[in-house]
Structures are given as structure tokens and as C-alpha cells.
Amino acid sequence: GAVVSQHPSWVICKSGTSVKIECRSLDFQATTMFWYRQFPKQSLMLMATSNEGSKATYEQGVEKDKFLINHASLTLSTLTVTSAHPEDSSFYICSAPGLAGVQETQYFGPGTRLLVL
Amino acid sequence: EDQVTQSPEALRLQEGESSSLNCSYTVSGLRGLFWYRQDPGKGPEFLFTLYSAGEEKEKERLKATLTKKESFLHITAPKPEDSATYLCAVLLSGGSYIPTFGRGTSLIVHP
Secondary structure, three states: OOOEEEEOOEEEEOOOOOEEEEEEEOOOOOOEEEEEEEOOOOOOEEEEEEEOOOOOEEOOOOOOOOEEEEEEEOOEEEEEEOOOOHHHOEEEEEEEEEEEOOEEEEEEOOOEEEEEO | OOEEEEEOOEEEEEOOOOEEEEEEEEOOOEEEEEEEEEOOOOOOEEEEEEOOOOOEEEEOOEEEEEOOOEEEEEEOOOOHHHOEEEEEEEEEOOOOOOEEEOOOEEEEEEO
């Protein structure tokens, strides 16, 4: 099946620094990718929809200036957490829509765990 | 408002003890319903997509079914390696690719 990778898999940073997370579709093109965050024992919360060649669409309550999204190519979307603070610590997951045989699905990356000290 | 509710929140089974997880939904129009498995610290792994009431899909010990109001994920003779969180999500009609997720059911299978 299709593969989505994320890098890094985990990152620890100091409060006030910026962190960039990459999401790549390895064997298919993705004009759209999604960014989620997930708190412990909670479900996935959609943050934004990343569109290749255009601006991202952010969900209500998500600060676009804090979570910068760039979708520069058909295989790469990046999420930059700017001026990170401890409350930004979370598990960030990206996904891209695709087909598993004839079934629609979302292919998810393995996630990036961010810890802000 | 579109809603997806999964029950139970947590389920403990003995190895070999079959059971079912429930996903009920209230949406304006359903295009598809997804089931995913998520292991701790990892991204969700695709299991099934169901499109219409009466549809069933199977994979190893798992079988997913769909009605007009809910979906069940049946686990037959589970093994400890089936322990994971199972997520249900619905895709609405209208062209959006954005699924709406339930909170998940955490399954633990004891040997």
C-alpha cells in the first residue's frame, strides 16, 4: 500500500524555538494532505488541510501564524510550529487521501512526538 | 451537527473471547465509513472502508459491518497482538476528503 513518512519521529526543543515537521508521500502524489494533533488517549484533531501550490485551510481555533504549513510539491508538506511553548507538546500526524485497491482511505504517517521544555 | 460515537471507550478481553466494537454516526450524508487500528505512539493503520448499508468486509480475525446508523467491528477469537485502539471515521458526501473521527475504543487482549 501507499506509504507516508514523517520526519523527525520525535523532537525535544526549548520554549520559544521553532520546529519543522516534514510529511512525505513516498510512492504517490498528494495534492492534499492533512495535519492532525493527538493528545494522550484522545482522538485525532484536524488542524489544517494542506493544498499543493496554495494556502492551507485551517480549522477553527487553530492559529495559522503559529502553525505554518507549506505544501511546496506533490509529495511534501511541512508543518512549522513557531515559538513553541509547552502547551504545544503533542503527537502530530499527517495524512494523505488515497485508494487501497478500490477503497478510499487516508494514509497516515507514523507521527511526530513534540516535547517543548 | 455531524457526530461519530464509539463504544465502549475501553474493552478488555481474554484471548479467544470474541466481541464487537460499535461506531454510531449521525451525519447529513454518508459517503464512506473507515476503520483504523492505532498502536501506541504510531499513526493509524487502515483496515476497511464501508460504503453502503449491508456491506461487510473481513480481514483475518476482523469483520466490519455497516447499517444506516452504525458500524460494528467484530473481533473473532482475538489474540494479544490485536490489542490497540480502533478508530472509526466517516466521510461525508459532498466531495470533502476530510473524515470525522470518533474517540476510539482501546482494546486490550490478555493472554
